Amino acid sequence: MPIAFEHVSHIYNDGTPYRHVALEDVSLELAEGKITAIIGQTGSGKSTLVQHLNALLLPSAGKVLILDRTIEAGSQPKQLKSLRGQVGLVFQFPEYQLFEETVLKDIAFGPKNFGVSEEEAAKKARTAMQMVGLGPEFEERSPLELSGGQKRRVAIAGILAMDPAVLVLDEPTAGLDPQGTEQMMSLFHRLNRESGKTILIVTHDMEQVYRYCDEVVVMEQGKPKLRTDVQTFFHDSSLCRELNILPPALIRMKDMLRENGFTVSDEVSDVNMLAKELARQVKRHG
Amino acid sequence: MGNFTLGRYLPLDSPIHRMDPRAKIMGMLLMLIAIFIPSGWIGYGIIFVCAAGTILLAKLQFGFILKSMRPMMIMMIFLFIINCLVIHTGEPLFVIGPVIIYRDAIFQTLYIVVRLLLMIMITTCLTATTKPLDMTLGIEDLLKPFEKIHVPAHEIAMLISIALRFIPDLIEETQRIIKAQESRGVDMKEGKMQERIMAILSLIVPLFVSAFQRAEDLANAMEARGYAPGEKRTRYKVLKMAGRDYTLLVCCTAVLAGMIWLSRMS
Numbered sequence: 001m002p003i004a005f006e007h008v009s010h011i012y013n014d015g016t017p018y019r020h021v022a023l024e025d026v027s028l029e030l031a032e033g034k035i036t037a038i039i040g041q042t043g044s045g046k047s048t049l050v051q052h053l054n055a056l057l058l059p060s061a062g063k064v065l066i067l068d069r070t071i072e073a074g075s076q077p078k079q080l081k082s083l084r085g086q087v088g089l090v091f092q093f094p095e096y097q098l099f100e101e102t103v104l105k106d107i108a109f110g111p112k113n114f115g116v117s118e119e120e121a122a123k124k125a126r127t128a129m130q131m132v133g134l135g136p137e138f139e140e141r142s143p144l145e146l147s148g149g150q151k152r153r154v155a156i157a158g159i160l161a162m163d164p165a166v167l168v169l170d171e172p173t174a175g176l177d178p179q180g181t182e183q184m185m186s187l188f189h190r191l192n193r194e195s196g197k198t199i200l201i202v203t204h205d206m207e208q209v210y211r212y213c214d215e216v217v218v219m220e221q222g223k224p225k226l227r228t229d230v231q232t233f234f235h236d237s238s239l240c241r242e243l244n245i246l247p248p249a250l251i252r253m254k255d256m257l258r259e260n261g262f263t264v265s266d267e268v269s270d271v272n273m274l275a276k277e278l279a280r281q282v283k284r285h286g
Numbered sequence: 287m288g289n290f291t292l293g294r295y296l297p298l299d300s301p302i303h304r305m306d307p308r309a310k311i312m313g314m315l316l317m318l319i320a321i322f323i324p325s326g327w328i329g330y331g332i333i334f335v336c337a338a339g340t341i342l343l344a345k346l347q348f349g350f351i352l353k354s355m356r357p358m359m360i361m362m363i364f365l366f367i368i369n370c371l372v373i374h375t376g377e378p379l380f381v382i383g384p385v386i387i388y389r390d391a392i393f394q395t396l397y398i399v400v401r402l403l404l405m406i407m408i409t410t411c412l413t414a415t416t417k418p419l420d421m422t423l424g425i426e427d428l429l430k431p432f433e434k435i436h437v438p439a440h441e442i443a444m445l446i447s448i449a450l451r452f453i454p455d456l457i458e459e460t461q462r463i464i465k466a467q468e469s470r471g472v473d474m475k476e477g478k479m480q481e482r483i484m485a486i487l488s489l490i491v492p493l494f495v496s497a498f499q500r501a502e503d504l505a506n507a508m509e510a511r512g513y514a515p516g517e518k519r520t521r522y523k524v525l526k527m528a529g530r531d532y533t534l535l536v537c538c539t540a541v542l543a544g545m546i547w548l549s550r551m552s
Binding site for chain 1: 298471488
């Protein structure tokens with residue numbers, strides 16, 4: 001079951017002086033079972049695009065195919081709730097969605113809304129807490145008194161507890177410290193590799209795209225400018241330069257080394273490998 | 287927010303937009319007083335022509351005004367029903383079941399409807415053409431004379447401008463939270479009583495948390511920059527009355543005087 005946009009446009013405040021075209025004739029297919037990064041400048045339509053995936057926004061024109069559903073412009077789709085249970089959407093700075101008295105209750109809120117029994121929801125909530133690295137001691141604490149990073153985990157756990165088939169994350173690591181970012185990203189990576197979840201991440205961080213994602217979609221002025229796999233995208237820095245994107249540090253390093261007469265193979269994909277390769281070359285010349 | 291037009295600023299370019307906010311506020315006050323003077327249909331006709339003229343000059347559309355009226359609709363219908371039940375003067379017109387509708391009931395309601403329509407037209411002329419910030423500057427200046435009797439003009443203006451400044455933010459925040467909770471399976475539109483209470487709770491709590499957070503951040507930011515309410519301060523934008531502003535005031539005063547004269551005549 002593909003996820004596809006067919007000639008989708010989205011216009012905010014149509015018919016008023018505040019009219020704004022956020023998406024313009026978008027046709028795009030997203031790979032299932034992979035981690036896709038959606039990148040692009042502020043205002044390029046990334047957030048608008050992903051909000052179509054669980055029908056929070058309905059297309060002004062065109063249609064969206066997701067799982068076994070078709071959402072067409074002009075129609076009033078029914079049973080959106082089941083779709084929202086299958087497509088989990090985590091907004092930017094999701095901390096503000098916390099409201100329950102305890103962390104456990106807040107995480108169980110989602111599953112309960114989708115008709116899961118109280119005990120089952122608590123069980124799912126505990127599993128989700130474990131996934132995001134929150135120990136049982138957090139269960140009875142108020143989510144409002146936690147630190148920023150902990151709140152973020154609670155909010156993400158609240159979506160994971162719904163056990164969605166597709167997980168959509170709008171800048172999930174914005175404002176987290178490097179360690180928290182690392183943990184979050186490897187969690188998503190694990191969810192994809194172990195449970196086969198389709199994951200979409202809106203991000204500005206090219207290091208994340210390079211290290212954790214399989215596919216890249218570049219949005220520009222309400223249109224997908226490019227869709228390709230990460231290997232091709234970061235093969236060298238020329239494509240990034242063309243799109244005005246700062247490539248990941250490793251790619252820049254490899255480029256500089258090549259420019260200065262080193263030979264670096266394409267397989268080198270992290271710092272350790274690069275160091276070893278360099279050491280080997282230096283020894284040989286030494 | 288899409289359909290809510292009452293009191294919204296429309297960024298257009300017109301002679302009315304360029305006027306001094308103080309003149310516009312005073313003009314509006316004069317016209318509002320004029321509406322409440324019982325000057326009969328001729329008087330209302332004159333005010334209507336003035337207001338409609340201003341709307342045309344301000345390049346506003348009448349549809350915009352009608353849209354602003356919509357929230358008032360229920361109130362007007364309610365008023366009409368109450369009037370029909372309560373007022374028993376004038377000649378009886380017709381009978382619906384046990385209720386006799388009198389002439390005055392209809393006319394009283396019509397008067398109120400017309401007054402409301404005129405009030406909305408006139409206030410829209412002000413709010414749709416004046417940036418909220420200019421409006422508060424105007425209010426502050428107009429309240430200045432009352433500082434002698436300890437009216438905190440500057441504080442009131444600052445209060446209003448902060449409140450106005452946060453309205454769009456809070457609307458946006460509300461929509462964001464609604465979307466986030468809808469993604470967690472909350473149904474904001476329908477459901478059983480218990481579910482609805484939960485839905486509202488899931489919106490209100492985060493909204494309050496973030497509103498307090500914003501207020502605290504703003505207070506800190508202002509203090510960090512040395513803001514002290516009582517201090518003398520200069521302004522970046524200095525208001526200046528021009529010829530057209532005086533013309534407006536003279537016109538509005540003339541209309542008010544005319545209304546008083548009309549009501550004396552009848």
